[in-house]
Amino acid sequence: MSNKPKIAVIGAGKWGQALHFALSFKQETYITSRTPRDIKNFTDLNTALNCEYLIIAIPAQQIKQWLKENFVFKNQKVLVASKGIEANTGEFLNEIYAEHVPEKNIGFISGPSFAAEVIQGLPCALVLNSTSKKLYQEFKPFFPDFIKTYYSADVIGAEVAGAYKNVLAIASGICEGLHLGKNAQASLISRGLVEMQRFGKNFGAKKSSFIGLSGAGDLFLTASSNMSRNYRVGLGLAQNKSLEEILEELGEVAEGVKTSEAIYKLSKEYNIYTPIANEVKLVLDGKNPKDSLKDLLNS
Numbered sequence: 047m048s049n050k051p052k053i054a055v056i057g058a059g060k061w062g063q064a065l066h067f068a069l070s071f072k073q074e075t076y077i078t079s080r081t082p083r084d085i086k087n088f089t090d091l092n093t094a095l096n097c098e099y100l101i102i103a104i105p106a107q108q109i110k111q112w113l114k115e116n117f118v119f120k121n122q123k124v125l126v127a128s129k130g131i132e133a134n135t136g137e138f139l140n141e142i143y144a145e146h147v148p149e150k151n152i153g154f155i156s157g158p159s160f161a162a163e164v165i166q167g168l169p170c171a172l173v174l175n176s177t178s179k180k181l182y183q184e185f186k187p188f189f190p191d192f193i194k195t196y197y198s199a200d201v202i203g204a205e206v207a208g209a210y211k212n213v214l215a216i217a218s219g220i221c222e223g224l225h226l227g228k229n230a231q232a233s234l235i236s237r238g239l240v241e242m243q244r245f246g247k248n249f250g251a252k253k254s255s256f257i258g259l260s261g262a263g264d265l266f267l268t269a270s271s272n273m274s275r276n277y278r279v280g281l282g283l284a285q286n287k288s289l290e291e292i293l294e295e296l297g298e299v300a301e302g303v304k305t306s307e308a309i310y311k312l313s314k315e316y317n318i319y320t321p322i323a324n325e326v327k328l329v330l331d332g333k334n335p336k337d338s339l340k341d342l343l344n345s
């Protein structure tokens with residue numbers, strides 16, 4: 047029998063470490079990162095790339111460059127764990143990965159999943175999205191009993207939902223920080239859900255993805271808890287902190303910041319009505335959140 051390691055997580059941030067913890071219940075799982083970490087089965091990138099199965103958990107804005115500089119395709123099956131849209135180009139992650147990995151070899155993880163809970167072994171449900179059901183069937187047995195997995199072929203729906211909810215979580219954090227009340231927050235979240243669905247439809251996403259775990263599930267989680275980094279960005283903005291200060295305090299990625307730029311760009315290009323995401327982008331650029339509130343109420 048070959049001793050070749052079968053599965054590796056690339057990226058040892060919060061989510062990479064949580065996925066590594068979870069997958070290690072069922073089989074030996076490697077993990078790698080730019081800087082060595084004191085984690086069981088930590089390995090170098092080359093060893094990781096030689097695994098048959100990979101989970102890539104590096105921030106969305108770094109993926110394009112990272113793939114160009116580091117990735118070597120050796121017929122691995124890949125699950126992408128990142129949630130975001132590339133801000134410079136407006137590309138979805140599946141478009142970026144398509145230059146390096148064939149469609150049948152790639153899937154995307156979505157659904158409500160704070161790393162801090164997964165790493166405690168608390169129950170959760172995830173969607174593995176791929177045009178290949180075979181790929182889902184191959185990855186499914188790697189997940190531990192406390193994670194229920196679902197299959198969906200709607201890759202773009204999952205991607206839009208996972209990326210968009212981060213922007214809406216910033217808006218919801220602002221709402222909380224400005225003490226606008228639970229009525230306002232519920233309205234914001236539900237109109238946000240309509241907005242992300244409208245945006246996704248333009249790119250071929252299915253409605254069902256937005257009312258399930260990938261859309262409503264992840265949005266309700268992230269936009270209602272200060273466990274979310276994006277939500278905490280919103281809280282900071284409402285307290286008139288500068289973005290630099292907020293991100294420095296956070297010390298982790300808040301994908302909604304850059305994704306709001308991507309949505310702003312794409313919504314202009316395709317003429318999609320995205321009022322909440324647009325206001326988030328403008329507040330991140332310095333607009334007073336109270337002026338954004340007035341504009342949203344009157345639009």
Ligand SMILES: NC(=O)c1ccc[n+]([C@@H]2O[C@H](COP(=O)([O-])OP(=O)(O)OC[C@H]3O[C@@H](n4cnc5c(N)ncnc54)[C@H](O)[C@@H]3O)[C@@H](O)[C@H]2O)c1
Nearest residue numbers: 058059060061062104105106108127128129160161298299
């Ligand atoms: N934390 C969560 O609860 C959670 C859950 C689901 C999805 N995600 C998504 O997973 C992705 C990663 O989030 P995270 O929580 O692990 O973030 P994090 O800030 O905790 O860690 C990011 C990791 O990426 C690495 N990294 C940064 N730039 C890199 C580069 N150029 N090349 C290689 N590695 C690089 C960093 O060293 C760090 O280890 C994000 O897209 C996030 O939206 C996070």
Ligand SMILES: O=P(O)(O)OC[C@H](O)CO
Nearest residue numbers: 157158159160274275276
């Ligand atoms: O902490 P956030 O805002 O990056 O959210 C983490 C996950 O995406 C929740 O599913």
